[in-house]
Amino acid sequence: MPTPSLLRNLGKLCLGLLLSLAVSADEPTTAQSGRVPLPSPPTAKATVSDTQKCVEPTENIRRFHGQYLRHQRNDTMHRGIRTTKYSLVECINCHVTPSSEGKYPSVKTPDHFCRSCHSYAAVTVDCFDCHASQPEIAITKVE
Numbered sequence: 001m002p003t004p005s006l007l008r009n010l011g012k013l014c015l016g017l018l019l020s021l022a023v024s025a026d027e028p029t030t031a032q033s034g035r036v037p038l039p040s041p042p043t044a045k046a047t048v049s050d051t052q053k054c055v056e057p058t059e060n061i062r063r064f065h066g067q068y069l070r071h072q073r074n075d076t077m078h079r080g081i082r083t084t085k086y087s088l089v090e091c092i093n094c095h096v097t098p099s100s101e102g103k104y105p106s107v108k109t110p111d112h113f114c115r116s117c118h119s120y121a122a123v124t125v126d127c128f129d130c131h132a133s134q135p136e137i138a139i140t141k142v143e
């Protein structure tokens with residue numbers, strides 16, 4: 001019998017592969033034609049520069065953001081190094097955009113950027129137990 005953790009990792013791998021195929025398809029109808037609804041993350045509010053959309057080329061951030069974020073976390077927490085390249089606050093500021101009613105989704109709802117794929121890929125992260133899932137602008141705004 002394969003162990004549950006092996007199965008889980010295999011599952012993650014398959015979904016990760018599927019996902020990288022799905023989200024890299026330029027044609028949105030490709031993603032919608034399957035039986036399982038594939039994630040389509042909300043569009044970011046800005047690009048990092050004129051030549052690059054995200055803090056890393058999109059292919060790389062899509063694939064490796066978990067590792068980038070973990071490294072950043074380790075650097076900041078354990079060695080006192082503070083770089084902003086993979087700042088979680090900045091990810092959220094740029095990627096979590098308001099709905100048509102002007103409301104910023106929190107990680108509690110499925111339309112949140114970070115959940116758009118994670119729910120599908122069965123990834124769970126504990127990050128938002130402590131970190132804000134809404135951009136600073138939404139938190140500091142007086143309602």
Ligand code: HEC
Nearest residue numbers: 023041043044046047048053054061062065086090091094
């Ligand atoms: C200044 C804006 C900005 C910042 C900051 C930023 N991104 Fe991005 N990111 C983008 C843009 C633009 C894209 C291309 C897709 C789009 O237009 O939404 C992108 C793409 C992505 C994708 C792939 C999404 C997809 O559709 O497949 C992931 C995952 C991602 N970013 C995660 C992160 C993480 C994690 C951070 C923080 C370490 C971060 N981003 C910081 C703008 C940003």
Ligand code: HEC
Nearest residue numbers: 069070072073076086087088089090125126127129130131
């Ligand atoms: C138990 C609470 C807690 C959890 C859970 C947690 N963090 Fe943090 N994190 C902190 C604290 C405290 C700091 C340092 C203070 C700060 O910089 O906001 C920090 C700092 C960071 C930083 C550097 C600051 C920044 O925004 O760039 C990153 C990146 C980060 N965490 C990512 C993550 C990610 C990714 C996860 C989930 C995998 C996570 N954290 C889970 C408490 C937590």
Ligand code: HEC
Nearest residue numbers: 016019023041062063066069091113114117118121123125
């Ligand atoms: C384009 C789809 C997509 C988006 C958008 C996305 N993720 Fe992920 N994320 C994944 C997939 C798939 C995995 C599992 C494969 C891996 O570990 O890279 C993952 C893994 C992770 C991990 C590592 C989890 C672990 O158990 O090691 C962290 C941390 C993470 N994501 C944080 C985030 C944060 C924070 C955001 C929002 C800023 C985000 N992700 C947005 C698809 C996405």
